[in-house]
Amino acid sequence: MTRRIDHLVIAVHDLDKAAALYQRLGFHVGSRNRHPWGTENRIVQLRSSFIELITVGEGAEIAPHGPNTFSFGAFVRDYLKRREGLAMLVLDSADAKADAALFSKEGIGAFEPFFFERRGRRPDGAPVHVAFTLAFARDEGAAGAGFFVCEQHFPENFWNAEFQRHDNKAIDIASVALVSTKPERHEDFLTAFTGVDPARPADHDLSFRLAQGHVDVLNPDDACVVYGSIELDLDQPCFVAFSIRVEDIVRQARWLEAAEVPYQDIGSRLIVPASAAFGVAIAFEAT
Numbered sequence: 001m002t003r004r005i006d007h008l009v010i011a012v013h014d015l016d017k018a019a020a021l022y023q024r025l026g027f028h029v030g031s032r033n034r035h036p037w038g039t040e041n042r043i044v045q046l047r048s049s050f051i052e053l054i055t056v057g058e059g060a061e062i063a064p065h066g067p068n069t070f071s072f073g074a075f076v077r078d079y080l081k082r083r084e085g086l087a088m089l090v091l092d093s094a095d096a097k098a099d100a101a102l103f104s105k106e107g108i109g110a111f112e113p114f115f116f117e118r119r120g121r122r123p124d125g126a127p128v129h130v131a132f133t134l135a136f137a138r139d140e141g142a143a144g145a146g147f148f149v150c151e152q153h154f155p156e157n158f159w160n161a162e163f164q165r166h167d168n169k170a171i172d173i174a175s176v177a178l179v180s181t182k183p184e185r186h187e188d189f190l191t192a193f194t195g196v197d198p199a200r201p202a203d204h205d206l207s208f209r210l211a212q213g214h215v216d217v218l219n220p221d222d223a224c225v226v227y228g229s230i231e232l233d234l235d236q237p238c239f240v241a242f243s244i245r246v247e248d249i250v251r252q253a254r255w256l257e258a259a260e261v262p263y264q265d266i267g268s269r270l271i272v273p274a275s276a277a278f279g280v281a282i283a284f285e286a287t
Helices: 015-024 072-082 096-106 183-194 220-227 249-258
Strands: 005-011 039-045 050-056 085-092 114-121 127-137 146-152 170-179 206-209 214-218 238-246 264-266 269-272 281-286
Touching: 005 072, 005 146, 005 170, 015 039, 015 050, 039 072, 050 072, 072 085, 085 170, 085 238, 096 127, 096 146, 096 183, 127 183, 170 220, 170 281, 183 206, 183 214, 214 220, 220 238, 238 249, 249 269, 249 281
Parallel strands: 005 050, 085 146, 170 214, 238 281
Antiparallel strands: 005 085, 039 050, 114 127, 127 146, 170 238, 206 214, 264 269, 269 281
């Protein structure tokens, strides 16, 4: 079964300021949660995917990476030392332990699966139990971009239609863009990670079509054509943009104008530049 985009991890220094921007963009943003390892997040939940705004909590004691362990907290901390932005791409998993074994076999990550749980809340404030197992992978050619898959053990406690009601009528994540001066270097890794062979559309170097959405690899020049102003990590490949499907693109343009959020019309998309969105360009596109 083809994987889908489960969520995107957006690393920011000020979690509440980032949440306020996403509210201005028309999203419903969840309350603050704290992970056992010290990061804190706020979530924008869509129909089958979500955006995770994340930061390092005050006084956090972050565990280091180990020989066969991937430290989520250390990755976010180190990412924020360089920049803010789209730090990690997460796909769904039906069996994270099996995926960890697969990634090890494919040579893209010999990491132990990572299980964690926390208390969540329903829209009415009632507590619920949520738990996840993660399986990490690593693209040696893109050390500044994180990759893992996520298995949800109590999806009925996590997904909730009330959290998915957004003023901008957002539906789901449509795509994510990785920029590299040598896109071909990432083909083998992303084929193994996504489980699909790439396409080569005219305006992208590589595109991996998933069950829901797609992962694109672009060179810097093409990325600027597609997304306008982007923020690059000049030392290594990085994620620079993602797109969201909305029910009515004209309505979304009016919403952004009323909220005084800067954007560009590029092709059929509305692009909020990275300079206005904590280091990542955000595109809105029609269904």
